Amino acid sequence: MRIDPVSLRLFVAVMEEGTIAAAAEREHLAPAAVSRRLSELESAVGTALFQRSNKGVQATAAAHALLGLARGVLHGLSDITEQMAGFGAGLRGHVRLSANISAITQFLPEDLRTFLGRAPQVQVHLQERISTQVARAVADSTADIGILNAGDYGQALQQIPYRTDELVVVVPRGHALSRRRPLRFTEVLAHDIVGLHQGSALNDLLHRGAAETGLPLKLRMQVTSYDALCLMVDAGLGIGVLPRGSARLYLPALKIRAVDLAEPWSLRRLVLAVRSLEALSPAARMLVEHLRAVEDVAAG
Template sequence: MTPDPKSLRLFVSVLKHGTIAAAAEHEHTAAAAVSRRISDLEEQLGVALIVRSNKGVSPTPAGRALLNMSHRVLHDLDSIQAQMHDYAVGMKGYIRIFANISAMHQFMPRELSAFLADNPLVQIDLEERVSTAIAEAVADNNADVGVLVVDTPLEGVEYLPYKEDDLVVIVPASHPLAGKERVRFADTLDYDYVGLPPGSQMNLHLMRTAREQGRTWRYRFQVSSYDSLCLMVESGLGVGMLPRRIALAYAKALDIELLGLDEPWSHRQLHVCIRSYDALSPAARLLVERMTGTGRDAG
């Protein structure tokens, strides 16, 4: 049998303090219990470990060897306990996050930078996905946390309010709609769009909304980034729709104009998506609480 850590700690303490009585006092236990532990340890290992005398105790050759090994073993155990404690309280951990393009461009860089500054031992794996795939990934445990715009809520996951944004239409400076402060969505349907990736929540929403109006949402190209979208709009290859703060950043460098979108759905709520609060690791729980300003205790 392998000696248990408690017996090794008492053995080290006895030799450190020189007497069983002094070790017992330091360890806040009875001297008889300490003596019994040492005797059991000697019996278990089949060798004498200490020599008792009226002056105290001293190690046998086997005892000296065990003392050296005990220091290493107990140090490793303390290190394990400390590291596991770091994981338990969220100081260490691994978090898988899927976020949509809007969250990736607007919020996640600053959000994660601030979080990692306070929790530098946490490892984060961040991937960009379309909103329609994010909730499924969370439900299937392929991601711990999702950040998305909810279209149709998925059963088996929780949605927590995160950030808000506003959609605008962008057009080339030479476009017939240029110069207008605000437009209705219907006003844009006479023109081809530059769309976002296939399956994106934005594309699906625009298709559905146009269909409800008896119209067709037409796109000439689909791109995977706002950078490509804005460059193609500037080149006259279509109009686009994206969050206002992102459009403002590109408008400073490109010859495009922003048109306010006069639709109730142009103001959007982004959500954090999780399987359940209780299923989160301590590190993921810290991040979610930070992002949403909520927690199980705050409810």
């Protein structure tokens, strides 16, 4: 028995939705039809993908192994359709881009504007994630290209230089640190800090920096965005650390100042992550080359 794309699509839907009923509703099919397709797929691959009970279905280890493969196959088939359809009218396609907040707030708006000006028939689907999730999305084939902080994420990914960002300390105007340039992190640690949410690269970086000094990190609150961080600092609820380019967006509207941070780790490298350059669609390769060229210009 052959494995067909419809069965793979329904399998992925069940894995993502968690139940056959929810997957059936998403795909506009009867639950019995979805269940039958899953049984046929299990026969085709020769192993059980779900454990069934009166409480529903539970994915097996084989199902989790198949999920990434199925997504890759479905995406490849979608690429074939789109690329063949686009030959008559120039390059077409869509690119799934996953990026962290630093890249999105500092660099991507202008970089994507210039790219789409050159390739207006390419659709770029952008999703914000933290760096660890970006790496996982690329490895699992749910994103074609990732932009994240350079590092080892336990995934076999190609990392290509993109940009460098610089961390600064954001303080209220008139704060004791507002006229100190540059600051050491030990000075920052003497004050209450407004940080980003747990799991973010910047949150981890602050914890590591504090551990190196042997001083406690006095996180007064944690937020999920740079604008929320700057608003809390503006309200006098603490000081924060964020990329210079991101802070620049909020300085004119708020009563805050950005102060240089004199630590080796205040300079961070952002990279492009892909599973394989050779395996990318023409549209995705075109975007990678554009972003690489932008990096070369910025570095020059």
